[in-house]
Amino acid sequence: MKLYDELVARGLIAQVTNEEQIREMVDNGKAVFYIGFDPTADSLHVGHFMALCLMKRLQQAGNKPIALIGGGTGMIGDPSGRTDMRQMMTPETIQHNCDCFKVQMSRFIDFSDDKALMVNNADWLMDLNYVEFLREVGPHFSVNNMLRAECYKQRMEKGLSFLEFNYMLMQSYDFYELYQRYGCNMQFGGNDQWSNMLGGTELIRRKLGVDAHAMTITLLLNSEGKKMGKTGKGAVWLDPEKTSPYEFYQYWRNVDDADVIKCMKLLTFLPLEQIAEMENWEGSKLNDAKEILAMELTTLVHGEEEAEKAKEASKALFSGAGGMENVPTTEMEKSRFEGDGVGLVSLIKELGLVPSNSEGFRTIEQGGLLVNNEKITDKKQQITLDMFEDDALLIKKGKKKFHRVVVK
Numbered sequence: 001m002k003l004y005d006e007l008v009a010r011g012l013i014a015q016v017t018n019e020e021q022i023r024e025m026v027d028n029g030k031a032v033f034y035i036g037f038d039p040t041a042d043s044l045h046v047g048h049f050m051a052l053c054l055m056k057r058l059q060q061a062g063n064k065p066i067a068l069i070g071g072g073t074g075m076i077g078d079p080s081g082r083t084d085m086r087q088m089m090t091p092e093t094i095q096h097n098c099d100c101f102k103v104q105m106s107r108f109i110d111f112s113d114d115k116a117l118m119v120n121n122a123d124w125l126m127d128l129n130y131v132e133f134l135r136e137v138g139p140h141f142s143v144n145n146m147l148r149a150e151c152y153k154q155r156m157e158k159g160l161s162f163l164e165f166n167y168m169l170m171q172s173y174d175f176y177e178l179y180q181r182y183g184c185n186m187q188f189g190g191n192d193q194w195s196n197m198l199g200g201t202e203l204i205r206r207k208l209g210v211d212a213h214a215m216t217i218t219l220l221l222n223s224e225g226k227k228m229g230k231t232g233k234g235a236v237w238l239d240p241e242k243t244s245p246y247e248f249y250q251y252w253r254n255v256d257d258a259d260v261i262k263c264m265k266l267l268t269f270l271p272l273e274q275i276a277e278m279e280n281w282e283g284s285k286l287n288d289a290k291e292i293l294a295m296e297l298t299t300l301v302h303g304e305e306e307a308e309k310a311k312e313a314s315k316a317l318f319s320g321a322g323g324m325e326n327v328p329t330t331e332m333e334k335s336r337f338e339g340d341g342v343g344l345v346s347l348i349k350e351l352g353l354v355p356s357n358s359e360g361f362r363t364i365e366q367g368g369l370l371v372n373n374e375k376i377t378d379k380k381q382q383i384t385l386d387m388f389e390d391d392a393l394l395i396k397k398g399k400k401k402f403h404r405v406v407v408k
Contacts, residue, residue, distance in 0.1 A: 002027045003061045009272055010265040012054060014191040014216040017201055022213050029062025033186035034178055038070040039097035043239035044104050046229030050217050052108040053267055054188060059109060059116060066184055067105055067118045069098045072125030073170050104238050107301060117182060124177050125170060137169055140206045149195035168199050175200030179212055191216040223258035238301050245302040246328050249310035252294035254400055260289050268296040317402045327404045334407040341384035344376060353397045363397060370396040
């Protein structure tokens with residue numbers, strides 16, 4: 001099976017501008033393609049996972065990826081999928097986020113020997129002359145068509161700023177610049193980016209008289225149609241400082257039964273034949289499939305060693321097998337727990353097990369909090385030094401969240 005057919009079989013492709021031409025380019029290593037990443041945080045997250053895996057697949061087939069960091073468009077903010085205006089960031093914050101992205105992307109993409117590029121659209125957007133830009137680009141965009149675009153329609157009721165209205169022009173101009181500078185002939189993006197991407201192909205056709213192509217990637221949704229990659233604590237990040245390898249592993253280990261095979265197809269590099277064998281697995285075999293999924297993805301993002309540690313920690317907590325050294329652990333001063341100690345609800349909030357005190361109280365009310373395997377029923381429970389066993393305390397929230405506190 002050639003690459004394009006595999007992408008279709010995995011369910012990765014949503015829309016394309018010209019299937020025949022794109023198939024020929026992708027299958028024969030002729031695509032110089034880009035995916036844009038706006039630096040709105042200092043880490044990539046699970047929402048970017050699809051794009052990174054796709055870049056890796058295409059690079060392995062001889063195509064050349066360009067990771068475009070939106071240092072310039074990040075100064076505006078993409079209105080796609082938003083009901084409010086994005087917070088504006090300082091140039092320093094944007095640069096810091098860009099630097100963090102490159103480190104994380106290098107796990108997926110080989111940037112050596114010109115096999116891939118990372119470029120920043122600030123290089124051309126920040127020095128644009130406004131009047132010249134309007135004269136060069138403005139005539140090629142119909143305001144009527146722009147307002148029909150889904151990304152703008154969603155915002156019209158609450159109000160769309162002129163700042164954000166420019167985003168489509170900026171993204172289209174990116175494609176135009178990348179085509180001229182690097183021979184970039186294809187753009188990939190999320191399905192919610194389709195209007196912006198067509199703006200780029202049309203600008204290139206009108207200005208240069210050549211065809212460029214666009215392909216959108218399926219959004220990573222669960223069986224209920226909700227975006228994946230969120231937990232009670234917020235986004236699932238690729239940065240181990242923001243989401244530990246153990247938490248990352250557990251997120252995939254605990255996906256709904258209905259989503260396991262889809263995630264396998266979209267995100268792992270396992271052969272489709274191997275995944276097909278798992279489609280009929282049920283009961284404990286389905287748990288084996290979830291372990292394989294979690295192991296594959298954690299290895300991809302954090303490396304095999306960290307993935308093995310996460311797996312061991314998971315086994316230690318759920319089956320009593322293996323050591324506790326890889327369980328998420330926080331070290332605290334012994335003096336904090338002397339006397340009256342620390343309020344349990346305050347502690348679990350500090351550890352990130354709950355987002356707020358009210359959520360902590362609610363968890364206790366519902367019987368979902370255990371300390372050293374003892375169910376807690378008192379919402380005012382204090383954690384004192386005498387509760388520690390060998391200077392360690394194990395807190396369990398619900399069925400699947402664990403955290404160990406060690407005193408020194």
